[in-house]
Amino acid sequence: MSTPEKCKVGVLVSGRGTNLQALIDAGFADSFPARIVLVISNVEDAYGLVRARTAGIATRVISHKDKTREAFDGEIDAALREAGVEMVCLAGFMRILSVGFARAWEGKLLNIHPSLLPAFKGTRVHERVIEAKVNQSGASVHFVMPELDAGPVIAQSVVPVLVHDTPDTLAGRVLQAEHRLYPTALRLVCEGRVRLEQGEAVFA
Ligand code: GRF
Numbered sequence: 001m002s003t004p005e006k007c008k009v010g011v012l013v014s015g016r017g018t019n020l021q022a023l024i025d026a027g028f029a030d031s032f033p034a035r036i037v038l039v040i041s042n043v044e045d046a047y048g049l050v051r052a053r054t055a056g057i058a059t060r061v062i063s064h065k066d067k068t069r070e071a072f073d074g075e076i077d078a079a080l081r082e083a084g085v086e087m088v089c090l091a092g093f094m095r096i097l098s099v100g101f102a103r104a105w106e107g108k109l110l111n112i113h114p115s116l117l118p119a120f121k122g123t124r125v126h127e128r129v130i131e132a133k134v135n136q137s138g139a140s141v142h143f144v145m146p147e148l149d150a151g152p153v154i155a156q157s158v159v160p161v162l163v164h165d166t167p168d169t170l171a172g173r174v175l176q177a178e179h180r181l182y183p184t185a186l187r188l189v190c191e192g193r194v195r196l197e198q199g200e201a202v203f204a
Helices: 019-026 047-054 068-080 099-104 125-131 166-190
Strands: 007-013 035-040 058-061 087-090 109-113 137-145 153-160 196-199 201-203
Touching: 007 019, 007 068, 007 166, 019 035, 019 047, 019 166, 035 047, 047 058, 068 153, 087 099, 087 125, 087 166, 109 166, 109 196, 125 137, 125 166, 137 166, 153 166, 166 196
Parallel strands: 007 035, 007 087, 035 058, 087 109
Antiparallel strands: 109 137, 137 153, 196 201
């Protein structure tokens, strides 16, 4: 029996790309339903590009400088479509995408955020978690929705906040959870076990 076609994934990064690495590593398993076909970075020297090239994955650098958000997103969209991408994962991509882009990829655009959404959206997450003296944090993978800071959650992982945690120690613990969570969430979406329907995550 022939193996089913893997879902073709594009990953957008701006930095070190440890979540990208987790997705690359997951893809080595025959049973993993997704395969990264393109990594795009807006930052030329992002280490994520090195990770992709080392794994033999095609890369593109698309700078956001000296162009409108729409023009930048248009170039990304064209590169993804040219590579036959079916699903897009944001993995530490530090640009806000236009509503048009998010709408075009709705239900096929995922992001990972280092908190238990809807709590602690935005930036300085771990500092704010510690300031708030909550005893749990974690990571979330969600569908990206146009006009929303965060969309419907696909999967979450809970991490304890310890008494002596600093933003760095907490970030490290959450990051370990992220690396397990992103492949799990991508699998769920690629296997059709969760989908976006009328702005909600629907689980099969
Ligand atoms: C992660 O913490 C992710 O949750 C956030 O950006 C960071 C990216 O880290 N969106 P890396 O580049 O994947 O190592």
